[in-house]
Amino acid sequence: MRPRSIVPSAAAASLVLAVMTSAPVAAAGPVGAAPGAVRAAADPLPLEDLVTGDAVMDRLEELQAIADANDGNRALETPGYEASAAYVEQVLTDAGYAPERQYFTFEDLVVDDLSLTAAGVDVTEDLYAAEFAPDTPDEGLTGPLVQPVDEMRHGCTADAWTGVDATDAVALVSRGTCAFSEKVLAASQAGAAAVILYNNADGALNPTLGAENDAWVPTVGIPQAAGQEILAALESGAFPEATYDYQSHVEEFESFNVLAQTPGGRTNNVVMAGAHLDSVEDGAGINDNGSGSMAILEVAVQLAAAAEDGGWPDNAVRFAWWGAEEVGLRGSTHYVTDLAENDPEALEDIATYLNFDMVGSPNYIIGVYDADESTHEAPVEVPPGSAETEDVFTDYFDSIGQPWVDTEFSGRSDYQAFIENGVPASGLFTGADGSKTAEEVELFGGTEGIFYDPNYHSPQDTIDNVDPTALDIMSRAIAHAVAVLADDTLAVNGVANPELADLTAEARCLGGTAYVAVRATNDETVRADVRIITPFGQQKFAGVAPDSAAYQSFTSRAASLEAGTVTVRGYTWNDGDPRYHAYEVPYEAVSCG
Missing domain, CATH: 2.60.40 (Immunoglobulin-like)
Known part of the structure; x- marks a missing residue:
């Protein structure tokens, strides 16, 4: 509504x-x-007492076993994704739901050529073109190899390129401090024709620039070891030049969402909770985003069990496990677009949408989407009711004495299509490729200066990559928010009960x-x-x-x-x-x- x-x-x-x-x-x-x-x-169901991190971790063990049995990943159009969906559907069916698949097709890029040579070093393994970055010319792109001048070579600002002649150059930049998009923007504005991003932690680097932008230049991510080898070659006097070649074409793909709704509750004032089920091709995706998808699965199971004793909540709850998120939020975008075009009244009946993408990061923060913009100015329009949805999370954390911080309400996850269509939204996030600050260490522990998830989008995103404390805190908070909003959305959308x-x-x-x-x-x-x-x-x-x-x-x-x-x-x-x-x-x- x-x-x-x-x-x-x-x-x-x-x-x-x-x-x-x-x-x-x-x-x-x-x-x-x-x-x-x-x-x-009646008081909301005490779901936060029923949904535990241990239970969610058990479900993550099932996802890990699925990945292990299917080439180590659960990406779209793979047996691993099919098996992940079948597991979710079986659990939901056993709990009394009637899950449905929503199939969709979309076009996406397929890599034709991808190669990199820098300072005489041929990078042949774990080479990833950045998502949303453009292709190089057909013959590739060659230029002098340059680095930013800041101490960590992070290249996040224009000052980091002061005095560097980056015109038509290939910029060699370390991961760290800021988003990949900020690094590429700063380098391109300094005149760079391409960017090489190297990991500052062990493992591969599969970067994303977040969205299409004419300011981007061809960008590639390489592992820490390859970056160190290039740096050593430069120090030894190797010729500072790089050649990067990347071409791609478009193909059509098919995937599906898994949807399930409580059989009771008002269907004209629906609370939605969603998380993407797919992984990247390079790993099991247990934190990203097994953590969110298994957390809402356990919430669905416990909600159904509680309903056997006290009845379903007043508002129906619709759970969604999105497909093809890792290739551009395809599943959630299809879902919302389909409603907007074919059933706008059903879209209006969604009271609010809750998104959970990575809730078990090993160097975690307890982050809440900053819908009221009290810390971060949102780069997107924030629908009315979103701040009130955020309050459900923050009020809960305050009530139990749990520190929390705001994370940017950026739209860079599956809530994007919802907010673009005026549906209120909020969610939780334990962090991905941003660096942990001293203030955050004081609040949550962990290690300053490294990423919230050093294994983000890598083969190391396994069951060992999930922090059980973060998972327990966030799973209970998800359960609490679902229960509260299923009981009453008056503050969010003015719909009384x-x-x-x-x-x-x-x-x-x-x-x-x-x-x-x-x-x-x-x-x-x-x-x-x-x-x-x-x-x-x-x-x-x-x-x-x-x-x-x-x-x-x-x-x-x-x-x-x-x-x-x-x-x-x-x-x-x-x-x-x-x-x-x-x-x-x-x-x-x-x-x-």
Whole structure:
């Protein structure tokens, strides 16, 4: 649902709404709560007590076994991805869900030529063209080899290239301090024709520039060992020149998302939780993103188990395991685009989207997407309701004394398509290729100056790459947020529980006497009970049908009325448990004399 026009009143959690349609419904028997009783929705399920890091780690062991049995990875269009999806589907089916696959096709790049020689060193292994970087000319690109002048050779700013003649050169830059995109931008603005990024930790480097940009130049990632060999050659007097050749073409691929929704709860106010299921081709992808995908799987299982005792939450929860994220957010983008084009009402019915991409990094932070921009100015438009979604996470962490930090609300994960279509979003993140600061070490421990996940997008992203403490903290936080929002999204999108719409209270005259006429429409997809309370009496309605109205006129027994308000209460029922919300509706003064 999209936010409705709401104005807070003095009453707790009440709303003032206007404009009225539909025919009246006759008064019926008593509403479940006694007159004047205040009964709010039941407390959210304590899912944070049920979803543990140990349980999620057990599921990650299953993913590792799947990768081990399938060439070491779980990438799109591989047996490893198929087996990962089959595992998720079996667990969901056993828990009582009915998972579905959503297939999609897309076009992507295939490498034709990829080679690099720098300072006489031929790099032949673990050579990766940066995602979103352009091709070289057909004959390749040759130029002088240059480095930034900052101490660590990170090349993050224009100052790092002061005094360097980088025109038409190939820039040799170390991983570290800032995003790959910042390094490439600074080098290209200094005049470089290409960039070589070398790892500052053991292993390969498979960089991404985040998105297409005309400012990028051809860029390649190489392992630490290859970078050190090139540096040693330069120090020994080798000719400082590099030749980089990269050409690619476009092919069509097919993949699929796995979707599952709770069988109970309102389907017109859905809470979504998503994580990508695919890995890169070079590793098992256990932190990126087995951690997020297995965390929401355990949440789904425990939510279903809890529902056996207390019923499903009021709002339906839809879980999504996205395909082809690692090649450009393909699965989530297809899902949202398909809704926008073919079922826009269903897109509007998504109250908020929660994204979990890497929640077990070995040098972790406890990061929350900074939807309120209190630390980082977002480079994207932040939909209304996102800051309130963020608050669900931060309030939880504050309540248990868990330190947390803001991470940029960048749109560089599967929430991108949602926010581009106005759906509120937030999420959690333990870090990827950014460097840990001294302040973050003080909050969370770990090692300053190295990456949150030194094995990001590498063959070393295995079960041994997941920090159990981070995984436990984040898994419980995910469970808490799902439970809270499944119970109530009022703060996020203004949708009350239950939702009454088109409320009016009108003071009018009849035979010299002032009356107040009150009307309220049931905006739920199920029957709701309604109670209208005025200073002159009250009326109860039971089982008001969806899109139908409760109506009553009350006499004041006076010739005039001052302006005032009436209270309209709505009730729905979940396995015998009433869900209650109150609305304060104003009426204007009237004189009938």
